[in-house]
Amino acid sequence: xxxxxxxxxxxxxxxxxxxxxxxxxxxxxxxxxxxxxxxxxxxxxxxxxxxxxxxxxxxxxxxxxxxxxxxxxxxxxxxxxxxxxxxxxxxxxxxxxxxxxxxxxxxxxxxxxxxxxxxxxxxxxxxxxxxxxxxxxxxxxxxxxxxxxxxxxxxxxxxxxxxxxxxxxxxxxxxxxxxxxxxxxxxxxxxxxxxxxxxxxxxxxxxxxxxxxxxxxxxxxxxxxxxxxxxxxxxxxxxxxxxxxxxxxxxxxxxxxxx
Amino acid sequence: xxxxxxxxxxxxxxxxxxxxxxxxxxxxxxxxxxxxxxxxxxxxxxxxxxxxxxxxxxxxxxxxxxxxxxxxxxxxxxxxxxxxxxxxxxxxxxxxxxxxxxxxxxxxxxxxxxxxxxxxxxxxxxxxxxxxxxxxxxxxxxxxxxxxxxxxxxxxxxxxxxxxxxxxxxxxxxxxxxxxxxxxxxxxxxxxxxxxxxxxxxxxxxxxxxxxxxxxxxxxxxxxxxxxxxxxxxxxxxxxxxxxxxxxxxxxxxxxxxxxxxxxxxxxxxxxxxxxxxxxxx
Numbered sequence: 428x429x430x431x432x433x434x435x436x437x438x439x440x441x442x443x444x445x446x447x448x449x450x451x452x453x454x455x456x457x458x459x460x461x462x463x464x465x466x467x468x469x470x471x472x473x474x475x476x477x478x479x480x481x482x483x484x485x486x487x488x489x490x491x492x493x494x495x496x497x498x499x500x501x502x503x504x505x506x507x508x509x510x511x512x513x514x515x516x517x518x519x520x521x522x523x524x525x526x527x528x529x530x531x532x533x534x535x536x537x538x539x540x541x542x543x544x545x546x547x548x549x550x551x552x553x554x555x556x557x558x559x560x561x562x563x564x565x566x567x568x569x570x571x572x573x574x575x576x577x578x579x580x581x582x583x584x585x586x587x588x589x590x591x592x593x594x595x596x597x598x599x600x601x602x603x604x605x606x607x608x609x610x611x612x613x614x615x616x617x618x619x620x621x622x623x624x625x626x627x628x629x630x631x632x633x634x635x636x637x638x639x640x641x642x643x644x645x646x647x648x649x650x651x652x653x654x655x656x657x658x659x660x661x662x663x664x665x666x667x668x669x670x671x672x673x674x675x676x677x678x679x680x681x682x683x684x685x686x
Numbered sequence: 687x688x689x690x691x692x693x694x695x696x697x698x699x700x701x702x703x704x705x706x707x708x709x710x711x712x713x714x715x716x717x718x719x720x721x722x723x724x725x726x727x728x729x730x731x732x733x734x735x736x737x738x739x740x741x742x743x744x745x746x747x748x749x750x751x752x753x754x755x756x757x758x759x760x761x762x763x764x765x766x767x768x769x770x771x772x773x774x775x776x777x778x779x780x781x782x783x784x785x786x787x788x789x790x791x792x793x794x795x796x797x798x799x800x801x802x803x804x805x806x807x808x809x810x811x812x813x814x815x816x817x818x819x820x821x822x823x824x825x826x827x828x829x830x831x832x833x834x835x836x837x838x839x840x841x842x843x844x845x846x847x848x849x850x851x852x853x854x855x856x857x858x859x860x861x862x863x864x865x866x867x868x869x870x871x872x873x874x875x876x877x878x879x880x881x882x883x884x885x886x887x888x889x890x891x892x893x894x895x896x897x898x899x900x901x902x903x904x905x906x907x908x909x910x911x912x913x914x915x916x917x918x919x920x921x922x923x924x925x926x927x928x929x930x931x932x933x934x935x936x937x938x939x940x941x942x943x944x945x946x947x948x949x950x951x952x953x954x955x956x957x958x959x960x961x962x963x964x965x966x967x968x
Contacts, residue, residue, distance in 0.1 A: 461814065546797075554795035557755050558857075559785035560812045561778070 445645065449567065450637040456561075456568040466569035474535050474570075475577030481530050482581045483588055486518075489526050490589030493517050494596040507601055511612035514593030519616060519624040523586035525672055528631035531578055532664040536639035539570055540660035543643025544653035552644070567644070571636040578632035579625065586624065619683045627675055631668050638664040707766070708733050708865055708897040709754055714763030715944075716749060723749055725944035726763065731865075736891050736898040736934055738908035740966075741941035747901040748792060751867045754899065755787060756780040768864060785809070788858030788896075789867040793874075794850040796842040796857070802829070803838045806856045828856035832886055848879035855886055859894070866890065866898040872907050884910050885923040891934050892916040905966050912936045912952040 456462075493514050501507045543566060546552050555562050590612055597603040639660045646656035709731040716724045723746040731737050741747045752758045753765055756772040765772045770783055796805045804811070806828050807821040829835045832852035842850055851871055858866060868887060872880035884907050891898060892915055902908055915932050917924045926932055938955050940948040940963060948955060948963055958964065 461812075549793060549798075550791045550795040551797055553752070553757055554789070554791055554797070556757055556781075557784055557787070557789045557791075558809050558812065559781045560808075561781060 442645075446637070446641045449563070449641050449644065450633070452563050453567045453571040453637060453640070456564045457572070459564070461564065463565055463569050466565065467572050470569045470573035471577050473538075474531070474573050475581060478531050478534055478577070478581055479584070481534060482527055482585050485526050485530050486523065486585035486588035487592040489522050489585075490514055490518055490592030490594075491596045492592075493522065493589070494593035495600070498596070498601055502601075507603065508607060508611065510593065510597050510601070510603065511590075511608040511610070512615040514597075515590060515612035515615055516620060518589035518593070519586050520620050521624075521672075521676070523589055524582050524624055524627035524631060525668070527578065527582045527585040528628065528635065528668045528672075529665055531574070531581065532631075532635045532638075532668060533661055535574060536635045536642075536660040536664040537657045539636065539639030540643040540646070541653055541657045543640060544646030544656040547644060547646050548649055548653060562644070567636075567640045570640055571633060574636035575629055575632035578628040578635070582625065582628040619679070623676065623679045623683075626679065627672060630671050630675055634667045634671060635664050638667060707731060708735075708768060709899065710764075710766040711750070711753075712764040712766075714753065714760045714765060716746070716753065716758065716760045722944050724753075724760070724941075727941070727944070727946045728763075729939055729946060729949050731897055731899060732935070733897055734895050734934060735937060736900065736911065737937045737939055738911065739899060739901045739939045739941065740905050740908060741903070743903060745941045746944060747903070747941060748869050751789065751869050751899060751901055754865075754867060755784055755789060785813070785861070786863055787865045787867065788861070788863035790851070790854045790858050790869060790871050792869045794842070794847075794854040796850055796853055798842050800841075801838070802834070802840050802842070802845070802853050805842065805853060806860055808857060809861050824860055825856075828860040829853075831859065831889070832856045846879075848875055848882060851875065851879075851883055852886060855883075855890070859890060859896075862894065863896065866896045868898065868900040868902075870901055870903060872902065872904060880904070880907065881910075885916075887911065888914055888923050889916045892932075893918065895934055908936075908938060909952065912938075 494510055497513050498507060498510055501509055501513070543552070546555075546566075552562050552566075555565065590609075593612075594605065594608050597608045598605050642656040642660040642663070646652045648655075707730040711727055711729050713726045713728055714724055715722065715726050723744075727750075729737075739747050739750060749758060753760055754767055754772070756767075756775060756777075760773060763773070767783060768786060772780065772783065775783070796802075797808065800808070803821075803825055806825045810816050810821050810824060825838065826835060829838060832855050834849060834852050834856065837845060837849065837853070842853070845853065855871070871883050871887060875883065887898075887900065888911055890896065891911070900908070900911070912932065913926055914923045915926050916922075935951070937951050938948060939946060940955075942962055947960060948958060955963065
């Protein structure tokens with residue numbers, strides 16, 4: 428088929444509009460009846476508890492790798508004792524939220540897109556509408572609320588395990604004092620660091636769920652379409668997380684007149 | 687000699703009787719990706735009537751049902767369902783209307799993460815303020831109607847195609863809707879199972895007398911419905927005596943190239959001189 432720039436622009440604008448509507452409705456539904464608390468709790472369990480193993484493993488690994496890689500440079504300047512500060516600031520401000528966001532995006536944006544996409548192609552979404560239930564309220568809003576809520580706590584867990592991973596490397600490989608590591612790691616953190624690190628997962632959670640649901644709800648073309656929606660959901664949510672992270676970081680730095 | 691079929695134009699309802707009919711289509715057109723699927727079709731479904739919509743694959747049969755439910759919006763024309771103009775209603779207004787309509791989807795569209803009980807009770811549970819105990823009776827009744835009481839705790843994946851179709855019928859009838867829409871209920875089923883499904887639809891039609899639209903690509907199914915009735919004493923479908931009308935009026939609507947080429951009863955259909963129709967009924 429011949430490529431038409433006009434059609435491409437039209438489709439892109441239409442997609443952005445549809446996504447914005449879905450994202451807006453997912454929030455507006457919080458203020459409308461009925462609210463599906465049981466579905467929210469079920470999704471929180473699937474998204475939060477289900478993602479725990481990968482968040483634990485990646486958090487631990489990233490913290491340990493950060494310590495391992497920075498130790499060499501710090502050693503050259505005789506500042507190995509600063510390793511706790513470096514891991515702490517790196518994990519809490521940036522790596523914890525980003526890695527957790529990307530991991531949860533890989534696991535749950537794909538899961539949501541494939542689940543909702545399958546429901547679309549097997550007419551289950553139409554059946555739900557036909558039975559008088561709004562799929563936006565029943566399926567999308569609980570996923571958005573649960574992902575935002577759970578990603579916040581998963582990020583805290585990831586931050587702590589990152590620090591713990593860094594401490595293992597510092598103590599067992601570089602013979603640093605355990606207490607010194609944790610003291611420096613704790614003392615370097617200021618309110619702005621923690622705030623920045625905990626605001627980001629709220630944005631990332633919203634991106635993961637809305638992108639996953641958007642690609643799922645707009646899946647077309649049978650099982651192949653579901654596969655395509657799943658891939659696109661992971662790619663789009665990952666790219667959006669990294670892009671939004673840049674802007675949120677810059678914005679918060681400007682707000683806090685940050686170092 | 688039988689009277690000739692009424693011209694389609696004469697069947698187009700006017701504004702006044704739009705509200706008196708259960709479903710009214712007025713010059714409805716819809717196209718997908720610039721390809722017209724329905725091109726100015728008009729028909730009406732009277733209260734208590736069952737209308738079989740026949741057409742080849744891609745003729746827009748299922749689209750008519752989705753338009754009736756407001757799941758799709760037409761490009762042109764008006765659709766009145768139970769007196770409401772669904773083309774002018776917003777999605778949240780349509781949910782109330784849809785609660786009065788039951789639909790059996792082409793591939794059943796059962797929720798695969800829910801059990802048969804939860805699927806059948808979905809509408810009751812969604813309407814809220816009912817306990818698990820309160821839903822048990824209507825669920826058992828609906829499943830008993832389709833003779834599948836023993837599947838209540840199973841998941842749709844554990845059922846055969848025919849059983850899934852029967853559960854879908856139970857899900858559609860549990861709240862005794864005012865309209866029933868069947869989308870190719872026998873599609874993809876073997877002849878024996880198809881007859882079982884048709885028998886259930888005839889049973890529903892004759893016992894509850896719900897106004898229904900039935901989409902099918904198998905004209906023999908629609909003819910079987912027109913020529914049989916449900917014997918409640920024997921609990922089975924039986925042929926009507928020759929020439930005798932059924933308890934419930936049964937009509938046929940035939941689509942071709944996005945237009946209605948026939949709208950009338952079985953007798954009128956048998957008398958039709960249209961070559962396309964004759965090809966199918968011969």
